Amino acid sequence: MKTLLSAAWVAPMDQSIIRDGGVVFESGTILAVGDAKSLRAAHPDAQVENLGDVVVLPGLVNAHTHLELSHCTPGGRGEPFTDWIIKLAERSGRNSGVPHEQLYGDATRLGIEQCLRFGVTCVGDISQQMHITRPILRNAAIHCVSYGELLGLAKLRRRYDELLPRAIDRMHESDRLRIGITPHAPYTVDLPGYRESVALARQHELPLATHLAETPHERDFMETHAGEFRGLWNQIGQWEDGVETFRGGGPIDFAHAIGLLDYAATLLAHVNYCDDRELDLLARGRASVVYCPRTHAFFGHPPHRWREMLSRGVNVAVGTDSCASSPNLNLVDDLRLLHEISPEFPVEQLWELATTRAAKAIAMDDMVGSITTGKAADFLVFDASTGQPLAEVLTQNRRPQQVWVGGVRN
Numbered sequence: 451m452k453t454l455l456s457a458a459w460v461a462p463m464d465q466s467i468i469r470d471g472g473v474v475f476e477s478g479t480i481l482a483v484g485d486a487k488s489l490r491a492a493h494p495d496a497q498v499e500n501l502g503d504v505v506v507l508p509g510l511v512n513a514h515t516h517l518e519l520s521h522c523t524p525g526g527r528g529e530p531f532t533d534w535i536i537k538l539a540e541r542s543g544r545n546s547g548v549p550h551e552q553l554y555g556d557a558t559r560l561g562i563e564q565c566l567r568f569g570v571t572c573v574g575d576i577s578q579q580m581h582i583t584r585p586i587l588r589n590a591a592i593h594c595v596s597y598g599e600l601l602g603l604a605k606l607r608r609r610y611d612e613l614l615p616r617a618i619d620r621m622h623e624s625d626r627l628r629i630g631i632t633p634h635a636p637y638t639v640d641l642p643g644y645r646e647s648v649a650l651a652r653q654h655e656l657p658l659a660t661h662l663a664e665t666p667h668e669r670d671f672m673e674t675h676a677g678e679f680r681g682l683w684n685q686i687g688q689w690e691d692g693v694e695t696f697r698g699g700g701p702i703d704f705a706h707a708i709g710l711l712d713y714a715a716t717l718l719a720h721v722n723y724c725d726d727r728e729l730d731l732l733a734r735g736r737a738s739v740v741y742c743p744r745t746h747a748f749f750g751h752p753p754h755r756w757r758e759m760l761s762r763g764v765n766v767a768v769g770t771d772s773c774a775s776s777p778n779l780n781l782v783d784d785l786r787l788l789h790e791i792s793p794e795f796p797v798e799q800l801w802e803l804a805t806t807r808a809a810k811a812i813a814m815d816d817m818v819g820s821i822t823t824g825k826a827a828d829f830l831v832f833d834a835s836t837g838q839p840l841a842e843v844l845t846q847n848r849r850p851q852q853v854w855v856g857g858v859r860n
């Protein structure tokens with residue numbers, strides 16, 4: 451059945467906001483967007499639903515999260531990052547005796563529920579438990595790139611070889627679910643592991659994500675196997691000598707050297723530490739950066755250079771990261787924080803970080819991220835009573851009144 455949603459405002463995000471706009475869709479796909487009156491004339495067979503004084507936006511895209519940790523709460527504020535990582539296993543209940551199928555399955559379902567409530571209809575999800583999360587996500591009412599997480603360095607190198615075939619297995623792919631890979635971070639995956647991941651991503655055209663320059667300690671570890679991260683490896687008793695070092699600079703140089711920055715489907719989560727020279731490297735490459743504002747604030751990192759990245763042509767998106775460092779998966783609250791930090795930054799462009807730019811970051815921009823003919827009929831609807839609806843949503847603590855995925859209202 452063909453449907454026409456009409457509203458006081460439609461914000462397609464790949465073109466200017468439309469006053470008295472509408473969107474026509476059928477079988478989960480957008481057929482047309484524009485002025486409601488013209489759409490009504492062009493599609494007399496469509497069932498019309500007039501939503502009134504609202505703004506219709508494309509479903510939001512959370513470019514970086516870990517749904518399988520949605521049962522966690524932020525903890526360990528102010529502790530060294532390495533302690534936070536070590537305690538995460540405990541806090542996630544991994545050793546609690548609850549079967550992992552149940553623990554991570556329930557957390558994933560909880561995460562999906564939260565996303566939909568907050569208007570997020572597509573996620574870039576990092577998953578170590580992909581054999582549990584993917585069967586759930588393939589049929590869920592949410593679009594997803596499931597990045598299978600790889601770990602493997604020192605004594606844990608064997609783990610990489612176990613995880614890799616699982617990560618790139620496309621068995622669970624569906625209309626909603628795409629498969630990607632993610633070597634976790636330069637302090638948990640060795641150089642051969644990164645090189646192989648990049649080669650495989652290119653070969654199979656897979657989206658690739660990695661955590662990069664999240665803390666200032668990555669360079670020390672890569673250069674000499676010293677510093678906080680070496681302490682982490684000693685503490686977990688998995689260190690062994692013979693791990694290849696990287697002496698060509700910091701994590702961004704490392705990403706450049708192994709070909710991560712030239713690959714358009716690369717997503718760099720965080721990049722909290724980036725000097726001018728490294729910014730040049732990013733600007734010359736094609737990789738996207740995902741900034742997680744509330745998680746960034748939780749860890750107390752220095753101000754993120756997202757505006758400079760954007761003005762240099764780097765694609766920047768927002769994400770929440772997991773519930774172990776973000777209060778929840780409400781991506782609009784991350785935009786609200788940015789609006790507070792940077793009130794002069796144009797509001798329309800702020801929304802791009804959670805729509806068009808986020809879709810590009812996870813290589814799903816052919817399907818989601820804007821209200822465009824041919825894309826999925828994913829929408830969210832907010833009350834709008836002023837002439838500046840996109841600013842209004844950010845300044846008033848509103849939740850979406852409706853969320854649609856694939857042309858179906860949730």
Ligand SMILES: [Zn+2]
Nearest residue numbers: 661719771772
């Ligand atoms: Zn993360």
